[in-house]
Amino acid sequence: MPKARAQNDQVEPVIGVIGGSGVYEIEGLTHKAWKRIESPFGDPSDALLFGRLKGKRVVFLPRHGRGHRIPPSQLNYRANIDALKRAGVTEILSLSAVGSLREELAPGDFVLVDQFIDRTFAREKSFFDTGLVAHVSMANPVCGRLGHCLQQAGDTLGLTMHQGGTYLAMEGPQFSTRAESELYRSWNCSVIGMTNMPEAKLAREAELCYATIAMVTDYDCWHPEHEHVTVDGVIATMLQNASKARHLIETVIPLLAEKRALCPQGCQRALDHAVVTQPPEWAPEVVSRLDAVAGRVLRGEA
Numbered sequence: 238m239p240k241a242r243a244q245n246d247q248v249e250p251v252i253g254v255i256g257g258s259g260v261y262e263i264e265g266l267t268h269k270a271w272k273r274i275e276s277p278f279g280d281p282s283d284a285l286l287f288g289r290l291k292g293k294r295v296v297f298l299p300r301h302g303r304g305h306r307i308p309p310s311q312l313n314y315r316a317n318i319d320a321l322k323r324a325g326v327t328e329i330l331s332l333s334a335v336g337s338l339r340e341e342l343a344p345g346d347f348v349l350v351d352q353f354i355d356r357t358f359a360r361e362k363s364f365f366d367t368g369l370v371a372h373v374s375m376a377n378p379v380c381g382r383l384g385h386c387l388q389q390a391g392d393t394l395g396l397t398m399h400q401g402g403t404y405l406a407m408e409g410p411q412f413s414t415r416a417e418s419e420l421y422r423s424w425n426c427s428v429i430g431m432t433n434m435p436e437a438k439l440a441r442e443a444e445l446c447y448a449t450i451a452m453v454t455d456y457d458c459w460h461p462e463h464e465h466v467t468v469d470g471v472i473a474t475m476l477q478n479a480s481k482a483r484h485l486i487e488t489v490i491p492l493l494a495e496k497r498a499l500c501p502q503g504c505q506r507a508l509d510h511a512v513v514t515q516p517p518e519w520a521p522e523v524v525s526r527l528d529a530v531a532g533r534v535l536r537g538e539a
């Protein structure tokens with residue numbers, strides 16, 4: 238199993254892209270190779286696609302697997318993030334289809350969410366476990382540096398891109414009832430989806446910068462003048478907007494790669510003060526499977 242490299246500003250950036258519904262490959266990559274990466278947390282959703290985009294290193298993972306085989310509750314989020322870290326990824330862009338909970342967020346728009354509310358309940362949410370307990374901060378779950386580059390890329394392309402918003406992560410797989418949709422609206426949530434939690438939490442534990450490009454596909458089921466969400470509608474809107482998403486990725490990757498620096502928000506040092514278990518009590522099997530995610534702190538590296 239490959240180990241992750243320690244992160245510092247000398248490391249060549251490797252941009253991880255997680256593709257959601259309707260995004261099962263990334264176009265325009267050169268030096269393409271699909272490679273299976275083993276993880277002690279089980280099987281990732283699929284092999285990882287390694288390649289270069291505008292000369293920059295990219296690793297792509299289709300979140301639900303090619304052919305969209307895996308539902309949100311069965312995704313092995315831990316294996317996905319662990320595999321990306323082992324693949325040398327330094328930051329993650331997550332592409333996700335979302336329902337809109339606000340009139341002004343229309344289908345076809347992009348939202349750079351900056352907060353999440355996690356209402357999922359049937360998923361493994363931490364790499365840490367009995368024998369090695371850690372608590373990371375999730376106060377600012379999205380990396381500001383990635384968000385800034387995404388906004389810059391969106392502005393260059395003239396995309397309708399909303400800065401900030403709260404993503405409500407629901408368990409699914411059924412879409413929401415109207416009462417639930419109205420409840421989330423009353424909580425001031427902006428968009429709804431089924432996958433970004435615990436993905437964002439695990440990226441933080443793995444000390445990877447994370448940002449979501451939420452692509453609005455529907456008005457969920459609350460809007461009196463719009464059809465209730467359906468899979469066909471979601472995929473159709475994603476396909477209509479595929480070229481916008483592709484251009485955004487193509488534009489942001491060189492920006493991210495050029496602006497490589499240690500994350501000012503500290504995403505890459507999220508574990509510095511997080512582990513609470515005293516070293517003599519560390520369980521060897523838990524330490525061993527955390528070699529990629531937490532090796533930096535567990536081995537006492539800078």
Ligand SMILES: CSC[C@H]1O[C@H](OP(=O)(O)O)[C@H](O)[C@@H]1O
Nearest residue numbers: 257258309333334430431432471
């Ligand atoms: C196919 S509609 C519902 C499905 O779409 C979203 O997935 P993703 O975030 O991977 O784009 C939503 O969360 C559901 O999993």
Ligand SMILES: Nc1ncnc2[nH]cnc12
Nearest residue numbers: 334335336429430457466
């Ligand atoms: N309305 C919705 N609810 C949950 N996940 C979604 N993905 C896209 N639209 C969605």
